[in-house]
Amino acid sequence: QKEVEQNSGPLSVPEGAIASLNCTYSDRVSQSFFWYRQYSGKSPELIMSIYSNGDKEDGRFTAQLNKASQYVSLLIRDSQPSDSATYLCAVNRKTSYDKVIFGPGTSLSVIP
Amino acid sequence: GAGVSQTPSNKVTEKGKYVELRCDPISGHTALYWYRQSLGQGPEFLIYFQGTGAADDSGLPNDRFFAVRPEGSVSTLKIQRTERGDSAVYLCASSPSGWGNDEQFFGPGTRLTVL
Numbered sequence: 001q002k003e004v005e006q007n008s009g010p011l012s013v014p015e016g017a018i019a020s021l022n023c024t025y026s027d028r029v030s031q032s033f034f035w036y037r038q039y040s041g042k043s044p045e046l047i048m049s050i051y052s053n054g055d056k057e058d059g060r061f062t063a064q065l066n067k068a069s070q071y072v073s074l075l076i077r078d079s080q081p082s083d084s085a086t087y088l089c090a091v092n093r094k095t096s097y098d099k100v101i102f103g104p105g106t107s108l109s110v111i112p
Numbered sequence: 113g114a115g116v117s118q119t120p121s122n123k124v125t126e127k128g129k130y131v132e133l134r135c136d137p138i139s140g141h142t143a144l145y146w147y148r149q150s151l152g153q154g155p156e157f158l159i160y161f162q163g164t165g166a167a168d169d170s171g172l173p174n175d176r177f178f179a180v181r182p183e184g185s186v187s188t189l190k191i192q193r194t195e196r197g198d199s200a201v202y203l204c205a206s207s208p209s210g211w212g213n214d215e216q217f218f219g220p221g222t223r224l225t226v227l
Contacts, residue, residue, distance in 0.1 A: 032212045043203060043218035051213060088154050092212045099168050102154035
């Protein structure tokens with residue numbers, strides 16, 4: 001089992017709809033969770049981080065974490081064509097110094 | 113302020129040659145990471161530095177790969193006897209402390225092509 005898993009997609013949603021991106025992780029002691037966005041040919045950039053169970057909202061983005069289920073998700077409301085990108089889930093096992101493990105990414109396409 | 117920079121942006125080499133890839137992190141960032149990313153895949157962890165020391169090099173695929181960060185700032189990833197399978201985008205990232213909840217800031221990457 002891979003440490004961080006995501007549906008590879010592509011996920012297609014119409015403009016204005018809600019896009020739902022999912023991620024599961026294998027290490028139960030994982031502490032920090034991140035969503036990065038990567039446009040084609042560009043480097044990843046952080047859009048959300050979450051550390052506690054529940055929801056965290058930032059503008060049109062909501063991250064959801066359920067540690068018991070080892071599941072983290074990202075919701076994008078009012079999806080825009082500019083949201084079309086690959087979304088990478090990343091996990092850090094510790095609260096102290098440790099490497100971050102990335103999932104394979106989910107490709108999102110928002111159709112105008 | 114300047115972000116993470118990487119040189120060269122593109123490197124084409126022949127099988128069996130030696131290459132060096134350079135990363136210049138954000139000033140003051142103590143943690144530096146190297147990743148390798150193939151088309152359609154997420155970044156694959158290679159090595160992580162805290163200051164000058166390699167805190168975790170478990171992702172280096174074999175002994176052809178080596179990285180250094182002698183003064184705790186610039187890092188060089190070195191690949192000996194390159195193989196076609198080494199072709200990928202090599203990403204460098206830095207973070208302020210390397211603490212678990214730190215954001216990583218990525219450089220633009222070096223695209224390595226081994227012919």
